[in-house]
Amino acid sequence: MQRIFSGIQPSGIPTLGNYLGAIRNWVALQQGHECLYCLVDLHAITTWQDPAALRAQTLTQTAILLASGIDPERHIVFNQSANSAHARLAWILNCVARIGWLNRMTQFKDKAGKDREGASAGLYVYPNLMAADIMAYHATRVPVGDDQKQHLELANDIAQKFNHDYGVDFFPAMEAVVPPAAARVMSLRDGTRKMSKSDPSDQSRINLTDDADAIALKIRRAKTDPEPLPTDPADLEARPEARNLVTILAALSDRTPAEVLAEHGGSGFGPFKDALTQQLQQSLAPITAETRRLLADPGYLQGVLRRGAGRAQAISEPIVREAERIVGFVS
Ligand code: TYM
Numbered sequence: 001m002q003r004i005f006s007g008i009q010p011s012g013i014p015t016l017g018n019y020l021g022a023i024r025n026w027v028a029l030q031q032g033h034e035c036l037y038c039l040v041d042l043h044a045i046t047t048w049q050d051p052a053a054l055r056a057q058t059l060t061q062t063a064i065l066l067a068s069g070i071d072p073e074r075h076i077v078f079n080q081s082a083n084s085a086h087a088r089l090a091w092i093l094n095c096v097a098r099i100g101w102l103n104r105m106t107q108f109k110d111k112a113g114k115d116r117e118g119a120s121a122g123l124y125v126y127p128n129l130m131a132a133d134i135m136a137y138h139a140t141r142v143p144v145g146d147d148q149k150q151h152l153e154l155a156n157d158i159a160q161k162f163n164h165d166y167g168v169d170f171f172p173a174m175e176a177v178v179p180p181a182a183a184r185v186m187s188l189r190d191g192t193r194k195m196s197k198s199d200p201s202d203q204s205r206i207n208l209t210d211d212a213d214a215i216a217l218k219i220r221r222a223k224t225d226p227e228p229l230p231t232d233p234a235d236l237e238a239r240p241e242a243r244n245l246v247t248i249l250a251a252l253s254d255r256t257p258a259e260v261l262a263e264h265g266g267s268g269f270g271p272f273k274d275a276l277t278q279q280l281q282q283s284l285a286p287i288t289a290e291t292r293r294l295l296a297d298p299g300y301l302q303g304v305l306r307r308g309a310g311r312a313q314a315i316s317e318p319i320v321r322e323a324e325r326i327v328g329f330v331s
Pocket of ligand 1: 007022023142148183185
């Protein structure tokens with residue numbers, strides 16, 4: 001059985017982008033795989049997090065994963081800092097990865113912005129830690145949204161260089177599993193920017209904790225253009241906001257954009273937005289309700305994470321020990 005690893009940063013409330021790009025796929029992949037799903041708190045602090053908020057968001061995200069259908073009995077849900085194997089292997093990989101490779105990472109450039117010199121060193125070596133997350137379990141399949149593909153390519157380069165430098169065949173190749181639709185959900189305020197849990201504008205995203213009224217308001221305010229919806233999906237190419245909203249409705253209702261446009265093409269955004277609102281409310285209501293129920297019992301959620309970390313450690317410990325032996329550490 002192939003092993004799956006994926007992670008999400010507890011740096012905010014997960015968005016519809018996280019759901020369609022990753023979490024929904026995590027749920028589906030439980031069938032037929034051994035899965036580890038990780039709240040990557042070490043990654044989250046590469047940009048400053050309020051400690052109380054980080055703790056609360058870690059539990060909220062755990063609740064959202066379970067409410068979305070992740071089964072913590074059959075699979076492993078845990079927070080990254082609870083297993084020191086990640087940080088140990090990341091250090092070794094810091095010494096394998098080349099600075100030139102990290103300089104090509106577009107996410108660092110986006111996140112560091114203009115003040116690159118002022119970004120944390122952690123943000124810079126972030127992709128090495130991400131590679132360590134996956135490699136510490138010899139996981140081979142990694143369900144992620146489109147924005148993480150470059151990091152996965154880097155992880156493969158690091159694994160290959162480790163194997164080559166030490167003359168071993170120890171770390172396997174890793175494959176990004178990107179959903180066929182909605183691999184990149186865009187902001188509701190600007191169709192050229194990714195929907196993000198760290199965007200300063202709450203109106204730019206649907207949070208997985210938003211209630212029916214919040215969803216209705218955000219979709220009503222979502223940016224569109226003055227033209228009616230096209231009938232041909234090819235005509236969405238030059239219309240980023242329209243394309244994004246059609247993609248979201250298609251993904252949530254398990255249809256293709258062409259099928260959505262067969263229903264809504266030729267008409268204005270009003271009736272389309274009503275249908276999108278209804279679909280979002282219907283798809284997210286069970287998740288928000290179950291999340292609220294689970295959050296009423298933080299002790300249970302902490303227990304899930306603690307047990308998950310123990311099971312994760314049992315898998316990673318022999319692998320990371322062997323990596324340490326290969327590089328020549330005395331144990
Ligand atoms: P993060 O927390 O930014 O996002 C978690 C997952 O959600 C996907 N995603 C999106 N998909 C579609 N549209 C969007 N607008 C959107 N925004 C986010 C991301 O692609 C991701 O799959 N570096 C990772 C976390 C990580 C990780 C790992 C992932 C750490 N270690 C090891 C896989 C394996 C990140 O920042 O995710």
